[in-house]
Amino acid sequence: MIAAHLPAIQIVAPLLAAALCVLVPWKRVSWGIAMAGAVTAFAAAVGLLSRVLGGEDIRYALGGWAAPWGIEYRVDAVNGLVLLIVAGIGVVVTLFALTSVEREVDERRIPLFYGAWMLCLCGLLGIAITGDAFNIFVFLEISSLGTYALIAMGSDRRALVSAFRYLIMGSIGASFIVIGIGLLYVETGTLNLADLAERLPALYGERTVLVAFAFLTVGTSLKLALFPLHVWLPDAYAFAPSAVTGLIAATSTKVAVYVLLRFFFTVFGVTYSFDELSLGMWLLPLALVAIFTMSLVAIFQRNIKRMLAYSSVAQIGYIILGISFASVTGLTAATLHLFNHALMKGALFLALGCVMYRVGSVHIDALRGLGRRMPWTMAAFTAGGLSLIGVPLTVGFVSKWYLVLGALEQGMWPVAALVLVTSTLAVVYIWRVVEAVYFGEPSARADSVSEAPLRLLVPTWALIVANLYFGIDASLTTNVAGQAARALLGGAP
Amino acid sequence: MNPGELALLALVIPAGGAVLVGLLRASPNLREAASLITGGVLLGVVMQIHRAVSAGETPRFVLAEPLPGIPLELVVEPLGMIFALVAGSLWIVTTLYAIGYMRGHHEKNQTRFYIFFALAISCTMGVAFAGNLFTLFIFYEALTLSTFPLVTHAGTDAAKRAGRVYLGILLSTSIGFQLLAIIWTYLLTGTIGFEMGGILEGRAGAGVVAVLLALYVFGIGKAAVMPFHRWLPAAMVAPTPVSALLHAVAVVKAGVFSILKIVIYVFGIDFLTQLGASVWLMWVAAATIILASLVAFRKDNLKARLAYSTISQLSYVVLGAMLANTMGIIGGGMHIVMHAFGKITLFFCAGAVMVAAHKTEISDMKGLGRTMPVTFAAFFVGTLSIIGLPPAGGTWSKWFLGLGALDAGQVGLVAVLMVSSLLSIGYLMIVPVRAFFSPAASNPHGHGHGNGGIHEAPLPSLIAIVITSLCCFALFVYPDPFFRLMSMVAGP
Numbered sequence: 008m009i010a011a012h013l014p015a016i017q018i019v020a021p022l023l024a025a026a027l028c029v030l031v032p033w034k035r036v037s038w039g040i041a042m043a044g045a046v047t048a049f050a051a052a053v054g055l056l057s058r059v060l061g062g063e064d065i066r067y068a069l070g071g072w073a074a075p076w077g078i079e080y081r082v083d084a085v086n087g088l089v090l091l092i093v094a095g096i097g098v099v100v101t102l103f104a105l106t107s108v109e110r111e112v113d114e115r116r117i118p119l120f121y122g123a124w125m126l127c128l129c130g131l132l133g134i135a136i137t138g139d140a141f142n143i144f145v146f147l148e149i150s151s152l153g154t155y156a157l158i159a160m161g162s163d164r165r166a167l168v169s170a171f172r173y174l175i176m177g178s179i180g181a182s183f184i185v186i187g188i189g190l191l192y193v194e195t196g197t198l199n200l201a202d203l204a205e206r207l208p209a210l211y212g213e214r215t216v217l218v219a220f221a222f223l224t225v226g227t228s229l230k231l232a233l234f235p236l237h238v239w240l241p242d243a244y245a246f247a248p249s250a251v252t253g254l255i256a257a258t259s260t261k262v263a264v265y266v267l268l269r270f271f272f273t274v275f276g277v278t279y280s281f282d283e284l285s286l287g288m289w290l291l292p293l294a295l296v297a298i299f300t301m302s303l304v305a306i307f308q309r310n311i312k313r314m315l316a317y318s319s320v321a322q323i324g325y326i327i328l329g330i331s332f333a334s335v336t337g338l339t340a341a342t343l344h345l346f347n348h349a350l351m352k353g354a355l356f357l358a359l360g361c362v363m364y365r366v367g368s369v370h371i372d373a374l375r376g377l378g379r380r381m382p383w384t385m386a387a388f389t390a391g392g393l394s395l396i397g398v399p400l401t402v403g404f405v406s407k408w409y410l411v412l413g414a415l416e417q418g419m420w421p422v423a424a425l426v427l428v429t430s431t432l433a434v435v436y437i438w439r440v441v442e443a444v445y446f447g448e449p450s451a452r453a454d455s456v457s458e459a460p461l462r463l464l465v466p467t468w469a470l471i472v473a474n475l476y477f478g479i480d481a482s483l484t485t486n487v488a489g490q491a492a493r494a495l496l497g498g499a500p
Numbered sequence: 501m502n503p504g505e506l507a508l509l510a511l512v513i514p515a516g517g518a519v520l521v522g523l524l525r526a527s528p529n530l531r532e533a534a535s536l537i538t539g540g541v542l543l544g545v546v547m548q549i550h551r552a553v554s555a556g557e558t559p560r561f562v563l564a565e566p567l568p569g570i571p572l573e574l575v576v577e578p579l580g581m582i583f584a585l586v587a588g589s590l591w592i593v594t595t596l597y598a599i600g601y602m603r604g605h606h607e608k609n610q611t612r613f614y615i616f617f618a619l620a621i622s623c624t625m626g627v628a629f630a631g632n633l634f635t636l637f638i639f640y641e642a643l644t645l646s647t648f649p650l651v652t653h654a655g656t657d658a659a660k661r662a663g664r665v666y667l668g669i670l671l672s673t674s675i676g677f678q679l680l681a682i683i684w685t686y687l688l689t690g691t692i693g694f695e696m697g698g699i700l701e702g703r704a705g706a707g708v709v710a711v712l713l714a715l716y717v718f719g720i721g722k723a724a725v726m727p728f729h730r731w732l733p734a735a736m737v738a739p740t741p742v743s744a745l746l747h748a749v750a751v752v753k754a755g756v757f758s759i760l761k762i763v764i765y766v767f768g769i770d771f772l773t774q775l776g777a778s779v780w781l782m783w784v785a786a787a788t789i790i791l792a793s794l795v796a797f798r799k800d801n802l803k804a805r806l807a808y809s810t811i812s813q814l815s816y817v818v819l820g821a822m823l824a825n826t827m828g829i830i831g832g833g834m835h836i837v838m839h840a841f842g843k844i845t846l847f848f849c850a851g852a853v854m855v856a857a858h859k860t861e862i863s864d865m866k867g868l869g870r871t872m873p874v875t876f877a878a879f880f881v882g883t884l885s886i887i888g889l890p891p892a893g894g895t896w897s898k899w900f901l902g903l904g905a906l907d908a909g910q911v912g913l914v915a916v917l918m919v920s921s922l923l924s925i926g927y928l929m930i931v932p933v934r935a936f937f938s939p940a941a942s943n944p945h946g947h948g949h950g951n952g953g954i955h956e957a958p959l960p961s962l963i964a965i966v967i968t969s970l971c972c973f974a975l976f977v978y979p980d981p982f983f984r985l986m987s988m989v990a991g992p
Contacts, residue, residue, distance in 0.1 A: 397675070398645075399638040400566065408567065411683045420684070427680050431672040438667065446652070446660055481567050 013051045013058075014067035014080040017090065018133050020047035021097075025125035034117035038105050041121040045097045048132060052094035056087040060487065066138075075199045081138035084490040088342065089135040089265045092349045096257040097128045099353065103466040104250035107360050111162050111248040120160055127153030127254065131262045140188045140198045140274075143266060147184065147230070150262075151177045154255055158247040169242035176229060176239040183226025184266075190219035191274075203274050211279055220284070223270050231263030233327060234297030237320045244316035249360030252312060256319055257353035261345045264326055268341075271330070272495040281333040290331035295425060297324030302432035306439070311369045314436055315355055318395065321429070322348050325410060328426070332413045338492035339485065340409035346484055347394075347402035350477065354391040354470035358384055361459035361467060366452060374440060376449025381458050385444050387467045392437035394474045397430045401478040405485070503552035503559030506545055507574045510584065510625045513542045514591075518618035525611040532599050535614050539592030542621070546588035553581045554984070560631065570692060572638065575631030577694070578985040579764065582833060583757045584628040585982075586840045587750050591621050593964045597848055598741035600961030604855040607739055613653060617742070619646040624750040627757065633682045633692040633766070636758060637674070640722070643754055644670045650742045651735050658737055665734040670721045673728050677719025681712050685766065694761065698768020709767065710777040716762050717781055722755025723818055724811045726788040733807040740851030743803060748810055748843035753836050756817035760832050764989060769824040773908075778822040782908075785822055786916040788815040793923035800861045802850045805927060806843065812920065813839045813886065819913065820901050828904030829990040830983070835897035837982050838975060842885030842894055845968040846928075849879040852957030852965060862931055867940030869932065872956050878969040880932040885972040887924045893975025896983075 009016070024044025028037045058065060065082040072078070082090070104124070112120050130150025134143055155177070159170035192198055194215050195206040210216050225236075232240040240260075244252050271280045280286045301321035308314035326348070329341030359369045361384040366373050378385045394401035407430065414423035458464075477484050501509070517538030524531040552559055553576055563572040576584075598617070602610050623646050626639030644667065652663035686692050688708070689699045700709060721728045735747045763772065772778050792812035799805040816839070820832025852875045853859050857868060869876040885892035888899075898917060905913035956962055975982075 399634075399641055405567065407679075408683065411680065412687060415684055415687045420680075423683070424676065424680055428672070428676045430675050431668075434667070434671050434675075438664070442660060442664075446655060479564055479566055479572075482565065485568060 010054065012067075013054050014065060014082065014136055015069065017048055017051040017055065017094075017136055018129060020044050020051065021125045021129035021132065025122050025129060028125055029118055029122035031118060034109070034114065037118040037121045038101075041104075041125050042098075042101050044125050045094070045101045045128065048128065049094040049098045052087075052090040052132075055082050056091050056487070059084055059087040060490070075197050075202055078142050079138040079199060079201075080136050081201070082136060083494050084487055085268065085342065085494055086135045086265060088346060088487050088491055089262060090132060092261060092346055093128070093131045093135060093258045096254065096349055096353050099466045099469055100250055100254045100257070100357070103253065103357050103360060103463060106460060106462045107250045107364055108248060110364050111250075112160050116160060120157065123153045123156040123160075124251075124254070125153075126150070127157060127259075129153075131258050134262050135265055138200050140191065140200055140203065142198075144181065144185050144188055147181055147266075150259065151181065154251075154259060157251040157255075158243050161246045161248050161251070163246045165242070166246035169239075169246045173239045173243045176236075180226045180229030183222045183229065187219045187221075187223035187226060190215050190222065194219070200269065200274055204276065207275060207279070211283065217284075220270075220275060220280075224267070227263055227267045227270065231260045231267060232320055232323055234293055234301065234320060234324060237297075237301070237323075240320060241313050241316040244319070245310055245313040249356065249363045253353055253356040253360060256315070256356050257349040260319065260323055261349055264323070264341075264345060268330065268338075268495060272338075277333055277496055287331045287333055290327050291422070294324045294328035294331055295422065297321060298328070298429050299425070299432075302429050302436070306432065306436045308436075309371050311371060311374065311440060312356070312359055314440075315352065315359070318433065318436065319348075319352060322352070322395075325406065325426070328422070329410055329413060332417055333496075334413060334416060335489070335492045335496060336409060336416055337413035338495055339488045340406060340413050342488040342491045343409055343484055344406040346488070347406045347477070350402055350470055350474050351391050351394040354467060354474055355388060355395065357463070357467040357470060358388040358391060361387075361463045364463060365456040365459055371440065371443050372450060373453060375443050375447030375453060377453055377456070378445035380449065380453060380456050383464055384459050384467070387464075387471050388444070389441055390471050391474065392441065394478065396433045396437060399478075400475065402474050402481070402484075403478070405478060405481045409485075503549055503557055503576070504561040504574070506549050506552070507559050507576050507629045508561045508563070510542060510545050510549065510588075510629065511574075511622050513538060513545060514618045514622040514625065517542075518615045518622070521611060521614045521618060528610065531611065531614065532595075535595045535599075535618070536592065538618065539595050543588045543592055546584050549576055550581055550585060552576075553578060554981075566634075570634050570686075571632070572635050573631035574626075574629040574635070575694065576629050577765075578988040579757070579761055579833060580628040580630070582837060582982055582985050583753060584625060586753065586837050587621065587624045587628065590745060590749055590840060590844055590968070593967050594741050594745040594844070597744070597851070597961045597964035598739075600958030600964075601741055601851050601855055602739065604958045604961070605739070607653070609653065612649065613739065616646055616649045617745075620650065620746060620750060622646075624754060627754045632694060633685065633762075636761070637679060637682055640678075640720075640754060640758065641671070641674060643751060644674070644722075647742070647746055647751055650746065651738045653739055653742070654737060662734040662737040666731045669728055669731040673719050673721035677715045679719070681715035681719055684712060684715075694765035696765065698764075698766055698771050700766060701768055701771040706775045706777060709772075709775055713763075713767065713772070713777050713781065716766075717759060717784075717818065717822075720755050720758050722751055723759050724752060724755065724788075724814050725784060725818055726791060726811070729788070729792070729811045732811055733804055736803045736807050740803070740847060740854060743807075744844045744847035744851065747807070748847050749840045752810060752814055753840060756814050756821075756832070757836060759818055760821045760829065760836075763821040763824060764829060767824075769826075769829060769990075772824040778824055782819055782822040782910065782913060785815040785819040786913055788812065789819070789916060789920045790923070793920055793927065796927045797923070800863055802853070802860060802862050802865070802931070803847070805862065806846055806850060809886065809924065809928065810843055812924070813843065816897070816901060816917075820904060823901075823904040823908045823910070823913075825904055825907045826990045827900050827907050830986045831897050831900030831902075831904050833986040833989065834900055834979065834982055837979075838885060838893040838897045841968055841971045841975060842882045842892065845878055845882035845965065845972060846886070848961065848965045848968060849875050849882065852961055855961070856955055856957045862934070865931065866934050866938035869935035869937075870940075872935075874956055874962060875965060876932045876935045878965045879935075881969040881972050883924075883928040883932065885975075886928060887921050891976045892972045893979060894972075895976060896979045
């Protein structure tokens, strides 16, 4: 009985939790509700993915209204994996938030914080699970509104400006998306993704379809921070509360990438997107420029959260690169990196959250000499950094392996070489921090701190362990990613 | 316990030793005893594996399967056995030496030093027993990372800078070239395993093979083929036992060993000879041999001179691999052994002089031979082996390399080998000769009585020096075990 309604529970649990969080005046209770919502969502995601891996694609008519009139939820390997990423990270980061948020957010606003937190989670899960184009837009707005509020609660006053900037850019992106969806509706008369996929091939020549495609691509690229539409991201990540950065860095751009994948491959179809419009030719250079320039920019950042934010833009470049190959290996690499990058960036931002909790700053000078004062936190940062670089036996290596394999398959060996060479840029920016941490002389403030509390270390290390586990035994993730890639290239979910 | 499990044990023992050292940090004596015992046990295990391998067995052990079809696997074949024997037997000697050196030099953070030292040996065993390209790459990278804290041990600005060069070159070449080559190989052949006769034959054209070979040779930065050699002189800021075991034996030999292994088991020597893809790389190696020797001349710092000498000598092995014929391969493999014992002796002596007389520059060592006779006698023996003169082991490897060059019809390379030997007489032999025969320079620090007050190095270090220099002789008389193992690899 419950199993049949898992798709609904996936969304209802965090939505309900969001409302309850705001209603109770006690911050701890509010957190408890949020945690319960996150855990329920995670359980639902695990249940859904295991059913999908069993070979069935799940279709669920919300409220009993059958598609195309009602909203349909559909789960295949692609969004099954995305749901698992979002919900899994959601649980870990909520656990982390308990202690971290009390330090960084105004006490009276904490119930509101968890309300926005759950809305954000609900929106992200909703985007991933729904099979309805307009519903994607609705959930996109829900998650974005939650995110704007969360970023604005950062303790630095600049958080307000960066949230406002994100609001403007995010709204432009969302309007583009809704225009695109509207145009598709005008042409086809349906909002259901599967129906769209069926009706569009007959309309490939239409200019309206082309315009819809363009609006959707640009709008989604804004949300996923594809270079050069990334300018909102570094400030938003840098000034948001630590737990928020952890959540959105690991999940929100990933979900936007998923939307892109869904539209390119499922709705419009690989023949239209890649053969007729040669999208690969456009994405490839953008991805390479993103990887290269953003990694270089990251090297010169002195605020480490900003540094990792630029690195995120570069990492999104890797994902887009995989997509641009439009091959099974390329898409496997892209999907794998969705998952793997969530793990590594989540872990790194949580480690910085531990530093923020103790030291109150994540400037590189504040990190000097912390290796002796906070050994576990810094070991976590180093391990996460190694994973970001792509050292073997971490998840980063698995992504790189498939990405390079994909590039070589296309005969693009200079691209393959460039992917590997840019990993060494990651070596440079990570190593700068590691060197400061282990060889620097501690500042007066850093000298007196002690190790972060266990309530922060446990979630951080949970992600690090995941980084290592899925690096040593990648059979599960490669299997799901491979299945997802084949589903995307095979057409409708 | 079957030989496959023994191979795993060879990795686990030093790692376990590292833990033990960490636990015993409160008592330096117990800690050093733990290091020595671990070294002894490891040597015993390696000997056991050797027995199995000489009997014709190929021990295997699968650790995990990170990617489908790409296992993390240990396979012991004769070439890896040689490398493991060298590293295993020299580790215990180096530990003995380190005890004298680290205490005599009053180094800080000695526990950290011994821990990472043991971890580095564990990674070295992993490199030696790697069963496929992927496993080799992992342990290769792990070796780089585990030796980084040893290079930067002093924690000074100079050490940090050197550490950056070290990590920068080794990581960027391995990720940029080597990993690319590995993935490319996988794409071409669908496998990454090592097979006798190679896996590439019939699956790649001459052009691709030439590019791949270059990617491997330059991607294995630990082999220090010019122009990717700068990390090795940089690594000399490390304490001398590190320079001796890691940067004359374990790390650098891991590089040339990997090249040999890849040439034999991935390309196949017949396939390579037939394509002639390696001819230009022979000359790159030859150029490295000569150029590094010339640079060595100009270095007055003894450790820097030895480092450049190492760069030159490493390219002998690379040259052997690029010759891609039976004699060349045998010569290359033998040179891993011979150079290891010779060069470690020289480094031990350099460290002994540093601890006992606080001298690092060669021009300051005039006349020191009279106060430190054992040290400089050992230096003389090590020099003989490096030059390749009887009665030291180095004779054999040069002999086979020369034969290999002739077999390949490269008379020019024989000339390179000769010139290089002459050069090494010039820059190495001068050190003990000056120490014994030049009059002592007047002491600039105002002690007033020449070399008075300087004694021989601490006893444990001295014992280690004597052992390795005797080994140089022993290898001349009895190179047979290594020769037999190499013949198993290179064919009759």
